[in-house]
Amino acid sequence: MQSNQLDYFPILMQMLLAVGFVVGTIIISGYLGPKRSSVNKDKNFECGIESVGNARIPFSVKYFLVAILFVLFDVEVIFLYPWAVNFKELGVEGMIKMVIFMSLLLIGFFYIIKKKALDWE
Amino acid sequence: MSDSKINMVAPPEGVVGEGFFATKLNDVVGMARANSLWPLPFATSCCGIEFMATMASHYDLARFGSERVSFSPRQADMLMVMGTISKKMAPILRQVYEQMAEPRWVIAVGACASSGGVFDTYSVLQGIDKVIPVDVYVPGCPPRPEQIVDGVMQLQELVRNESVRRRNSPEYKELLASYNL
Numbered sequence: 001m002q003s004n005q006l007d008y009f010p011i012l013m014q015m016l017l018a019v020g021f022v023v024g025t026i027i028i029s030g031y032l033g034p035k036r037s038s039v040n041k042d043k044n045f046e047c048g049i050e051s052v053g054n055a056r057i058p059f060s061v062k063y064f065l066v067a068i069l070f071v072l073f074d075v076e077v078i079f080l081y082p083w084a085v086n087f088k089e090l091g092v093e094g095m096i097k098m099v100i101f102m103s104l105l106l107i108g109f110f111y112i113i114k115k116k117a118l119d120w121e
Numbered sequence: 122m123s124d125s126k127i128n129m130v131a132p133p134e135g136v137v138g139e140g141f142f143a144t145k146l147n148d149v150v151g152m153a154r155a156n157s158l159w160p161l162p163f164a165t166s167c168c169g170i171e172f173m174a175t176m177a178s179h180y181d182l183a184r185f186g187s188e189r190v191s192f193s194p195r196q197a198d199m200l201m202v203m204g205t206i207s208k209k210m211a212p213i214l215r216q217v218y219e220q221m222a223e224p225r226w227v228i229a230v231g232a233c234a235s236s237g238g239v240f241d242t243y244s245v246l247q248g249i250d251k252v253i254p255v256d257v258y259v260p261g262c263p264p265r266p267e268q269i270v271d272g273v274m275q276l277q278e279l280v281r282n283e284s285v286r287r288r289n290s291p292e293y294k295e296l297l298a299s300y301n302l
Binding site for chain 2: 043045
């Protein structure tokens with residue numbers, strides 16, 4: 001079977017048509033559709049209530065720390081489950097690998113405790 | 122699938138031929154708009170509970186194309202005001218209406234939204250048409266879900282027959298200007 005590069009032309013055409021249709025309809029509807037803008041229209045939607053202050057205020061880094069810690073131990077549990085299911089097949093080698101993995105995480109955990117990241121007062 | 126009772130939307134009037142169909146843009150746009158009205162519920166009291174029943178499986182407003190209840194005015198087509206609107210609530214309702222994208226329609230569901238209902242007092246707005254233009258009024262205190270569905274179908278009829286140029290017409294601008302919008 002001889003395959004020619006020209007044989008792929010219909011695929012290119014189809015991709016062009018698909019992207020062209022999406023982009024075209026978005027642009028055309030922007031021009032054809034009715035529009036009405038005002039100061040109130042362009043305001044942030046706050047359920048109709050006047051918005052107070054700025055949404056971009058600094059907040060405590062502790063929230064971020066707790067979130068990252070959660071992700072850390074969440075992922076750890078995700079790895080623990082398949083390891084526990086295949087405990088016998090993985091044997092001693094799997095055990096050693098898991099201990100290395102866990103100890104790496106625990107070192108990080110002890111570091112964060114030493115840094116007093118979890119002291120809330 | 123022969124025993125299913127699915128009602129499909131009939132195509133608009135037009136010229137049918139071998140491999141083509143010609144009709145008016147107005148009809149196609151109207152048909153598309155009428156069968157994909159996304160509601161923005163503005164529920165403040167008991168009519169809102171009836172609306173919940175309307176959206177739920179038994180009455181299922183999704184059959185009429187209102188599958189997605191939009192809680193942002195940016196993506197909504199019809200504002201459904203259900204319940205008593207106090208005078209303190211009126212500017213909030215106005216703001217929500219103003220933030221909806223054109224074309225937009227409004228249904229006043231129930232006696233309170235339509236006319237203030239039994240609350241003929243100093244604190245209650247005597248019908249939402251004092252602050253925003255209303256397309257369809259649904260009577261009842263509260264109306265049954267069938268009535269709300271009927272109201273939506275009446276609005277669909279309005280939407281289907283609306284000219285694509287109506288939102289740019291001087292009459293429409295005058296109407297909004299009369300509401301200071």
